[in-house]
Amino acid sequence: MNWMIENDAVLDIGSRTVQLKSSVSGRVLKVHMLDQKNIEPTINATEIKEIKKIPVICDFPDVFPKELPGLPPDRDVEFKIDLIPGTAPFSKRPYRMAPDELKELKTQLQEQLDKWFIRPSSSPWGCPALFVEKKDQGVTVKNKYPLPHIDILFDQLAGARVFSKIDLRSGYYQIKIREEDIPKTAFSTRYGLYEYLVMSFGLTNAPAFFMYMMNSVFMNELDKFVVVFLDDILIYSKDEKEHEEHLRIVLTWLREHKLYAKFSKCAFWLKEVGFLGHILSKKGVAVDPSKVDCVLNWKQPETVTEIPSFLGLASYYCRFIKDFSKTAKPMTSLTKKNAKYSWSSNCEEAF
Numbered sequence: 037m038n039w040m041i042e043n044d045a046v047l048d049i050g051s052r053t054v055q056l057k058s059s060v061s062g063r064v065l066k067v068h069m070l071d072q073k074n075i076e077p078t079i080n081a082t083e084i085k086e087i088k089k090i091p092v093i094c095d096f097p098d099v100f101p102k103e104l105p106g107l108p109p110d111r112d113v114e115f116k117i118d119l120i121p122g123t124a125p126f127s128k129r130p131y132r133m134a135p136d137e138l139k140e141l142k143t144q145l146q147e148q149l150d151k152w153f154i155r156p157s158s159s160p161w162g163c164p165a166l167f168v169e170k171k172d173q174g175v176t177v178k179n180k181y182p183l184p185h186i187d188i189l190f191d192q193l194a195g196a197r198v199f200s201k202i203d204l205r206s207g208y209y210q211i212k213i214r215e216e217d218i219p220k221t222a223f224s225t226r227y228g229l230y231e232y233l234v235m236s237f238g239l240t241n242a243p244a245f246f247m248y249m250m251n252s253v254f255m256n257e258l259d260k261f262v263v264v265f266l267d268d269i270l271i272y273s274k275d276e277k278e279h280e281e282h283l284r285i286v287l288t289w290l291r292e293h294k295l296y297a298k299f300s301k302c303a304f305w306l307k308e309v310g311f312l313g314h315i316l317s318k319k320g321v322a323v324d325p326s327k328v329d330c331v332l333n334w335k336q337p338e339t340v341t342e343i344p345s346f347l348g349l350a351s352y353y354c355r356f357i358k359d360f361s362k363t364a365k366p367m368t369s370l371t372k373k374n375a376k377y378s379w380s381s382n383c384e385e386a387f
Contacts, residue, residue, distance in 0.1 A: 083299045090304055092280055096287040100299035101205070107152040107233060108210045109294050113249045115235040115242070117217040125160035130224040138226060141165065145227060153209055157231035159219035192259055196272035197318040198279040199309040202286070203301035207267030208242060210295055211235040211249060253293050254286070262286060263311075270311050279305070336384075340377045343367050 083102070088094045133141065148154040204210065212234055213221060221232040221239070235242055243266060250264045261282045263270040271286055273279035283304070290297065303309060308317040315322045337343045347364055361368075366382040369375060 087299065092283045092287070093304055095284075096291060099287055099290050099295075099297055100302070101296050104151060104205060104209060104296055108212055111212065111249070111293070113245075113252065114212050114214040115217070115239070115245055116214050117220045117239070117241075119220070127161055127222075127224065128163060130165060130226055133226065141225060142227060145225065145230065149230075151209075153234050153236075154230045154232050157219065157222045157229045159222035159229065159231055161220050161222040163223050165223045165225045192263060193272055193316060193321065195274055196316070197307065198273045198276055199306045199311075199316060200271045200279070200283055200304040201302060201306075201309055201311060202269040202271070202290075202297045204267035204269070205296045205298040207246060208235045208237060211246065253289055253295070257282075257285065257289075265312055268312065270309070270316075272316070276305070336379070337367075340370055340375075343371055 083100060084097060087097050087100060093100075145154070213232060218231050218233060221236065222229055223231070235245070246266055247264070250266070250269075251258060254262050254264055254269075258264065261272055261278075263272070269286065271279070271282050273282050289295075308315060310316075310324055313324050313327045315324050334346050337346055347367060350364070363386055366380065366386045370377055370379075370383070
């Protein structure tokens with residue numbers, strides 16, 4: 037895709053053409069691009085062998101491609117970026133990066149250009165590219181779509197004995213951005229200005245919007261035998277016969293909606309499965325031991341800003357901890373406005 041930048045090519049996604057201006061005659065040529073509907077996702081040969089061994093899954097190898105086939109298809113749902121009225125475009129120069137960071141940036145840009153996830157931009161917007169994305173500028177109208185509460189999700193699992201877990205491949209990249217909002221995603225780099233054609237990580241409302249799409253796809257199956265949390269899909273059943281039917285329904289929906297999963301991160305036909313930091317089995321829901329170790333090995337907070345991080349992780353498992361709020365009170369009191377930081381014996385005991 038570097039040739040497009042070097043030759044000032046203009047990519048028009050709507051008409052699927054590339055415009056090239058002759059440096060000699062000044063004439064503008066239009067070249068029509070290959071329709072991506074004819075591009076089939078490629079599948080890893082090794083994974084194909086494994087897929088063929090798994091009941092039901094063997095009938096859906098196309099759901100587990102080696103890579104995403106490119107720009108996602110048109111869907112009923114497109115990601116929207118609604119701004120607070122009166123917000124004017126703003127842009128910033130790219131940040132300086134170390135040589136190894138520039139090398140990685142160039143690699144990632146090329147990969148995303150090749151997959152049609154981004155394109156060169158002339159937008160008046162432009163945030164500096166970062167490997168660790170910062171929160172946006174607070175000019176986006178927040179989407180009030182609620183993310184599901186973990187406890188509510190797990191309350192559905194009573195009586196389940198067979199489980200499968202499906203993880204979508206780069207889930208956010210499987211949703212297009214509304215055409216008029218694409219320029220708002222522009223980001224500046226040492227190698228030029230680019231903009232996203234698909235939903236990217238770090239965008240305000242992206243998690244809630246993704247949940248909306250996933251819930252729309254599996255609306256008839258939710259609270260029956262499917263739990264969805266962002267790009268993680270849990271299928272649960274009372275026995276293997278029922279699970280075969282449930283798996284086939286879920287995979288059929290994924291195929292019809294052209295949503296693709298990452299086979300290496302999926303697991304099928306399990307009696308026990310790890311999901312969202314918990315262990316699920318016929319015995320019910322238990323804490324993942326590896327997550328308990330994270331809490332037990334947490335370094336004592338040395339500043340007030342470190343306390344919320346610890347309490348956030350610990351409170352994720354508050355359903356398993358008797359009187360959690362009462363126990364944590366000595367630490368939570370330190371986070372109140374104007375409270376003086378003093379790590380007391382009560383804090384140590386609570387910690």
